[in-house]
Amino acid sequence: MGLRINQNIAAQNAYRNLSVSDSQMSKSLEKLSSGFRINRAADDAAGLSISEGLRSQVGGLKVAVRNTQDGVSVAQTAEGSLNEVTSILQRMRDLSVQTSNSGSMDTDSKDAANKELQQLNQELDRIGKTTSFGKAKLLDGSFGATSKMDGTTLTSGTTGTLATALTSLSAGGTFTLDTVDGAAPGSTVTVTIAAGDITSSSTGQDVAKVFNNAISTALKGAGYQGNEVKMSAATATNGDTTFSMSGVGSFTATGSPISDAGLTSGTATTADNVSGGNTGRFQVGANAGSNERIAISIGAVDSASLGTKSLDLTTTGGPQAAIDVIDKAIRGVSDSRAELGAYQNRFEHTINNLNVAVENLSASESRIRDTDMAQEMVSFTRSQILTQAGTSMLSQANQSAQNVLSLLR
Helix, strand or coil, X not given: CXXXXXXXXXXXXXHHHHHHHHHHHHHHHHHHHHCECCCCHHHCHHHHXXXXXXXXXXXXXXXXXXXXXXXXXXXXXXXXXXXXXXXXXXXXXXXXXXXXXXXXXXXXXXXXXXXXHHXXXXXXXXXXXXXXXXXXXXXXXXXXXXXXXEEEEECCCCCCHHHHHHHXXXXXXXXXXXXXXXXXXXXXXXXXXXXXXXXXXXXXXXXXXXXXHHXXXXXXXXXXXXXXXXXXXXXXXXXXXXXXXXXXCCEEEEEHHHHHCCCCCCXXXXXXXXXXXXXXXXXXXXXXCHHHEEECCCCCCCHHHHCCCCXXXXXXXXXXXXXXXXXXXXXXXXXHHHHHHHHHXXXXXXXXXXXXXXXXXXXXXXXXXXXXXXHHHHHHHHHHHHHHHHHHHHHHXXXXXXXXXXXXX
């Protein structure tokens, strides 16, 4: 082997290996100091793409947990107010039973009981108008409804239009719901009202309950949640009843039971025509799609919708009739409270599921993106030793050319 000075191959080789070792040590330092195995796309292009997708999903799920917790709060707020509504109805029932004891109740006593009853009706109306979560009203019929189809007022009395409507409705029939909750026109849902479910003695609230049960069954059968459209009945002081239907988004309802109930227009086409309407939808998933949402619909709670507004304890037979009406109102409110309780339990299970998903997806993202500190320390130590050795060997290689000088002496 000759001695050459123009090309120090040994030094070049040592320098090349030192550069590689130094680069590896720098990357190890970056990974150890940041805690991330992937700090740039060049570190692992495929891993970066996968981990960013997981990171987006985890972030969305964490927000979905907060959204679902808001759903629990809404359900608790509404149910708490309905608890007081139940207490009011129980007091109204007590007054009705007391006033029914005509053997000891004189006119003045009945009048005093009736005055308290009317005050309680006003409190029902106040609770219905003021109960809210933030600025969203919960018990005025606007929560879970943005469109409304109003009907004509059916007058009370045995020969009035309400009696005629009840006779027609008792025969049963079918009607269709179209374009429900933003579905494409032509996506019809057939709703069946069974003969005999409505009788000539039914109240407006009885009719609304039958309709709502049938609507919910039909919507669930068509793949909906079941509360996208609801009917409500408002009974005035004189006993006149007005039926209406509300839902999220525009919808169409046509068929003989609809016209029999006085809903002759058949169409709710103006979006957001419910004052203060709220879709009642809670985003409980990280992605778009109907399966990522849970919707709550809460009907109106006031003296008209409960049927207690027209009660009068001073008339003959009034207290007895009041007991029946209030019993139905209590059952209706209890059903609403049970539904809200079911939503609350469902939300809590959703939260648990979301938290498990966040934990598992975070672990998956960590395995891809985070630094294995023990393994990286091994690599760093190796690179550090090689760098130190490479520096020493480069120095030795540079010194080897000095041997040529001995030939010149």
